[in-house]
Amino acid sequence: MKKKMDKDLKVGIFVTLGLVLVLGALLTLGGANNVFTRQNNYTTHFKSTQGLIAGAKVVLSGVPVGTIKDVDYDAKDKNVKVTFSVARKYAQYMKQGTIVEILTQGVLGDKFISIDATQAEGEEIADGSEVPTRASDDLAQIIPKADQLMTSLNSIAVNLDKILKNFDKGGRSDTFFQGMTTTAKNMAQVSDKLNRQLDGMQLPRISKELSSIMEKVNNGTGTVGALINDPSLYNDFRALVGGANRNRIMRNLVRKTVKDGETAEEPKK
Structure with missing residues (x-):
């Protein structure tokens, strides 16, 4: 009888220790160990x-x-x-x-x-x-937005495919590209002609001559330079214009005085 009780006690202790170990493992794996903190x-x-x-x-x-x-x-x-x-x-x-x-x-x-x-x-x-x-905005929220974006892109691709198919009907695409090729050739010819004309105009030489003329004018060389750079000519011109203005004013004043005098003598007649 005693041996049987000892055996049952050992089994009970073994089972209890096993349950404690299993429970501890479950608590650790499940994060429930926080219960003890x-x-x-x-x-x-x-x-x-x-x-x-x-x-x-x-x-x-x-x-x-x-x-x-x-x-x-x-x-x-x-x-x-x-x-x-x-x-x-x-x-x-x-x-x-x-x-x-x-x-x-x-x-x-x-x-x-x-x-x-x-x-x-x-x-x-x-x-x-x-x-x-x-x-x-985690992954669960981004996925629906990505689906909407893909739907929009798919719709754009379908519409673009329709446009290209309609454009290709009746050989319109070939005509379009031929026209673009012709336009490019014409632009190249126009550019070439313009370059030749500019070369014929000798723009560098003309620019150099204009610079030389302006330098002479600034230095007072020649008639134009003298007229522009001589201050006495400017003063004489001012005096001439000023004198003319004064003569015109005096003439107007004399005429008005004579007219006023004639108007005053008329009642006496």
Whole structure:
């Protein structure tokens, strides 16, 4: 009887140790080892959790620092309230300016919360406080936009194919390209003729002669240069014009005086 009890006791101890080891392995693989660490709890709100579930991990710069505790719909704010925990040793980085966002991990699309503390400064966010969120354009959001883009590109390709087919009907494409070839040849001929005419005009020689003439004028050489550069001619011209103006004014004044005198003598007759 005693031997049987000893055997049952050994079996019980063995089974218990096996269960403890299995439970420990499950807790470690599932990230539930955080249960045995001191943690701070925080809340945040999203318009959509995009499939985020309780038990998902929380990471800070790629390092797992906590888990999602609860995901529930908030009827008051008409959004989703998420409660998550962060290990106490990482809570010191949860300062004012910290934001969280939902990201996707791997091809399977597992969702998790990422903490962005790059702009965090000031006081530490208190345990149980609300943490602001940032809308994220992750893979799940980009794929529908990519589908829309591909649909638009496909539509453009179809329309372009129709245009090219219509353009090619009746040999219009051949006519068009022949016309373009003829136009290019004509442009080349015109350019060649223009170059020959410019060469015949001897533009460098003409430009050089004009420069020589302008230099002589500036130096006062020749009649034109003397007229332009001699200030006495300018003064004589001013005096002449001024004298003419004065003579004209005096003549007008004399005529007006004579006219006024004749007008005054008429009543006496």
